[in-house]
Every structure is written in C-alpha cells, then in structure tokens.
Amino acid sequence: MSGEGKKRYINRLKSFLPLRSKIDETYKKSLEAIQMGRPVAWAMINAWYGDPILRAIELETVYPENFGAVCAAEGIAESYLNRADAEGFPSHLCGYARNCFGYVSRMTKELGGKIPPEAPIGGMPKPIFLLSSNIGCDARYKWFQALGRYLDVPVWVLDMPIPGVKELFRDGVYERCIRFIVEELKEFVHFLERILGVKMDWDRLEKTVYDIEEMNRVWFEINEFRKAIPCPMHSRDFWSAMPPSLFLAGKPAETLILYKEMWKEVKERVDHKLSSIHTEEKFRILFSELPPWHSLSVFENMAERGWNFVIESWGYHPPPPLDLSGISDPLEHIARFSFHFHTAYFKDALEEGEYYGYMGYPLLKFAREYKCDGAFFHLPLTCRSTSTHQLYLQEKMKEKLKIPSMIVSGDIVDLRLFNPAEVMKRIEVFEESMESYRKVREERS
Template structure:
C-alpha cells in the first residue's frame, strides 16, 4: 500500500489539459530572455487584463514556484533562501523566489534548470496584499535585496464577514477604495511604460475575459454530475488561463474546448475512475510535488469533485462600457457573494475575492447538496496558515 502512494507523476484524464502546451503557446512558449518590452513580475491578484492592455511581458513567481515543486527542484532554491537567513516557516513560494533571485545574481542570469524555464530579470514588480501578510514583504525584499527595481503593491479590500453589503453606504465605501487602488496601479504602469492606458483596448480584452470565465464556470458546474467527468489532476492544470491569461483569445479557445469535452463525458457517463465510491471536496493548497496522489485516491474509488483553492466561484455579469469600473465591480461582486455565503469561517481575511471561492458555512451546505459530497480532505501546509482550512 505504501509503495503505491509514493510520489508519482499525475495522470490527466482530459485531452484538453493533455494538450495545454499546444493550446496555450502564449503562456508556455514565451521567450526566455528579456526583450525590449518591460518585464513585470506579478502576484496573483494583479489583473492579467491590465498587463495585456499595456503590452507587457510578465513572470508570475507563484506559478514558477508550483513548477519548481512539480519538477522537484524547489528544495534547491528554498535551501538557498534558508542559508540567507529566511525561516523555513515562511511561505515556500516566497523562499523559492528569494533563493532563485540569489542564484540568478550569482550566475548573472537564469540558472540552468534543465527543461524548466527560468524567470527573466524584472523591470518592475506588481505586488498584491490579497490573502496573506507575507505577500507585502515578499516583493519588497526582491526589490531591495536582489533587484533594485520599482514596486507597486495593490490591496483590494473587501468587507469583513459581519458587514451588511446590502447597505449602500458600505457598498460605496468599499467601491471607492477599490477604485483608488486600481487607479494607483494604472498610474504606476503608465509611469513605468511611458504610455497612457488605452481603455478601448482594455474593453476588448475584457470581453475575452468574460467569455473565458463563462466557459470555465460551466466546466466546473458539470462536475456536479455523477459519476464525475473530471478530477483534480486536470483542475490544477486548467487554472492557468483563469489566473494568468485572462483577456487572451487562447484562454477562450482552451476553456471552450474543455467545456465541449467535459460535457461529452457527462453525456456518455465517462468517469475518472472505474467505480466512483466517494465524492470529496479538497481544502487548501495542492501538493504540487505529488499531484499523482489524486490518482491514488481515484484508484480507491475516491474522486475530488470540488477544490476550494483557486476556484473562480460564480460567474458575474459585467457592464464593459467602462472597463476599469468593470474590474472594480468584478472584485466587489465576488466579495459580496463570499460575504453572503458565510465568510465567518475566515474572519481574519478581508480580501475574499482572489484566490479561492470557499469562504463560508452557507457555501459548504450548498456544496454538500449540489456536488453530492461524501467527505472532505483538509490539506495542511505548514508554511501557509491562511489557506490551511480547518487547521486555524
């Protein structure tokens, strides 16, 4: 039994996710060397649509961290960071980045990672305070100890669990904060790039975002079917366009093809396991170094049909006449939904709209009924208290 559960490469069940590199060349086939265009290092919580509107090259250290973990090279960078004096209890994404930065400087360029593509040197940093405290200091450290580059950090606050979001005074208070926050981000990007934001271009980009998110939401809804047509090994790959490629036609095409495939699997009752016995919800970060663990669960007849982390939640309709206001409304509407579903499970976290959709007791009741859940897996990550649900 123990031999079967050791680290194994994940097996995906969908043709769409198996063809990701082919379907998403804008993400997987980016240049390895810095081009003339500025390169922004970004955190999740920064709207990908803005990056495209300003025609920026980008790197996402959080995604790079998952890649390093999946290829079993993250310990190399984490150990470098620990030798620099950073605690092993700090977020592993942070330590992976800081260790990479140190080796980048020592080797005067991206270190040799074999088939893994390294990150290019940043021109500036776009941080975000969404979800946890280390994210504030993460990019500050990169900008002061490693690369002396400008930094801007966004902080999209949403109301805590005990606020009445139907009160127009509260709504306007938070909307104004969100507007000022986004305006500050735009002003920073205009200063760094030397050009004004083209709102008409942003509007067309947002149309692609809305379409991509609609198809992705439909895919997630199809997982209510019994037996489930899709498991976590496909889900944790399919989040890439949602998190890093919104506004790209490639994202629309990817999720449209995925929707067609999953819908067909539902109609033909094609499951991810020969005999589905248990339907599970997954809380917390996945074990990126061992996604094959989900296949092991499937071999026992247990299928994860809903993941709390990175879940887009409800699709929200937006008026794109003013694309910047649409970005504000997207954040606000998702925060309101989270608040109404019982955000008392995370009272310490006000920014409920970016990383995961699981926020409350009311939502849990919905999930148990709609997804016909039999149980839950609460994955504890020692270096991530904010997302270790059930352990705090």
C-alpha cells in the same frame, strides 16, 4: 502509479492539454521578450485585479508563485529553499517565497543577474517591476518588499478592501469599496504608463476585460458540470486547466476558445455519464487548497480505490457569473469582478450565520452542492493563508453536513514535509469513516 506502462486510473480530459501548455508558453514569451529588449514583470496572483491591465498593455508577466510550483514539481526547489534559509529567512515562511528568495539570491549574487542554468522552463528573467497585492495573504506584499535586498526594481501594491461578512452589508460599504478599487486601478495604469513609456490602449482593455469575464463564465460552467454523478472531471484536470483563468496564462481571447472546447468535452461526458476515473466512483471528494505539486501521483493511487476528486478550494475557482452589462468603464468592470470574487458568497454565509465568507464558507457550500462523501484537506505547513480555515471547516462539515474529512500536512514546495506512503495508509481508515457518515446522512435525509 505514475510510472511508464502502469495503468492510469484517472480518466484525463483531452482538452486540458492545450490549456496546460499556456504556462510553458508564458515563460517562453517572457524570455523572448527579454531577448528582444522588452520588459517583463513579476506578479502575484491577484484575482483578476491587476492582470487584465497587464495583458491590455502587453507586458509579459511571470508568476513567482507558479514558478515555485514548477520548481517543486521539477525537484529543483530544495536547493533554493536551502539558500533562502542561509539568507536568514525563517523556514516557516511561504514555500513559494523561500523558493523565490533562493532563486533570486542565486541569480543576483552568483550569476550577475543571469537566469540560473538549472531553472526549469527557462526560468524567470529579471523584471522591470513587481506587482504585489494584499489579496490572499500578507506574504504577497511582504515577499516582494523583501526582494528589495536583491532587485533594484519598484514594487507596486494593489490594495483590495477585505470587509467582514456582515460589515459588507452596512449602508454604502459595497459601493465605497468599488470606488476605492477603481481609484487603485487608475493609479496603477498611470504607474504602468510611466514606467513603460506607453499609453494604455483603452479599447484593448475593454476587449480584454470582456474576454476574461466570458472565459471565466465558461470555466465556471465547466465546474458546475462536475456536480454530475459520476463526476466528469477530476481535480488533476482542474489544476492543469486553471492557469489560463487564474494567471491569465495565454491570451484570454485564445484561451476562451480552449475553455469552450473543454466545456464541450465535459458536457459530453455528463450526457453519457462518463466518469473522470476508470474505476467505480465510490467516494466523491472535495480537495482543499493547493496540492502537493511534487507528489501528484498519489491521486492515481486514490483513483484506483474509487476516489474521485470532484471540487477544489474557492480560491482557484472563478466567481459565479456577474451581470456587468450596464457598466461601460473597463476599470469598473475589473473592480466589480475582482471584488465579487472575494465577496460572492458573503450573503449566503451571513444567512447561515457563518462569518468566514471567503476561503471557509464556500467550501461548505461546495461540499453540499457537489454531494461530497469526504474532504481531503492538504495543510501546507508554510502557508497560513490556505491552512487557517481547515480545522474550522473540518468541524463545520462534520457538524452541519455530516461529511468527514482528513487533514494531511505537507507543503506546496518543500517535499520533505509530505509523506505519500503515510497518506495511503490513512485513507483506508478514512474510507470507513466516509461509509459510516454516508449512513448517517442517509438516515438524516
């Protein structure tokens, strides 16, 4: 239902547009930086770990993971994936990574380092260094390490402690992790000062950190509004609006204003009981993990049937606000905020006897709090990080919450692995399942 002239069933917010445009702006700025002889970095999504520092030191940054999504949406990815296969990378590796290998191989082996002309939104210019991390998955550092085949630039890995749920609450563990992260950040600042030949502006960092925390607080509240019935904001708007938070696309001070505008629009919808779909909200759905960027039109088809996607995975949401008013060191702010992102739900998880404190447990909590009728798990075949917990959660949601879910295999980049027609066939059956479990929940309550 995405064709021109066809009725649209998702009631999109107006305020997502300027937020979404921050992505284009980021690529444009990186290209301008290169044209003006200024450096550009490539970074992995790092949960506000290294990004605040990159912004404060004014280094333009692009995100190959996001570029993978853009290539997929623009239909360019397939040629890069084929090229990565030919380079000897196994086809089960992360689709974003393979897209990047294909892109870089073409850039360096065929074009002498120039940006491939077919690259969407201007492409990614050659970086001065690669900012990697262990956050989220092993691919985030193994991928950049493997880029050494093509790029003679250093890789900087930010190490994030990843404790177990109950282990986090052993004496001294939390504060030890914070101290470790602060030291990681200090070393990263020194590295940046060395490679860029500039000094960190600590006042600017402090302001940047404040803006990021404030921006995420507002973004968190916007998503809290979505607990309302009917839900005022669809997942499509979430995905469009998340990059300024997740990748810090745009300047945090400016995007904070844009999120505040969104806050007002969503609040108004809540006050007037306006839904994010133009049909009756029959089913409130939780969406797990990244969407098939190449086939987003399926959400229109589902909206037509009364499916409202009301909440998404933990990994793309900011953590609950944290009071850091007593902390003066901006590096400690970053450390506490980023670590909080990973561990914010550990305490609740432990109380419920769940040990999948991030990725897994938060979705159980969201499904309960957002009063979901069902969950739609998109299982990306090339992403272990976002697929490992899905079957487990399917089991737990059914067992603990009596909420059914459907799992659809696909991929974040490789459109050959996703079949929208099959999805539409399956959802009819799933609707019956959701109706049936709704009765079970009603009887139980």
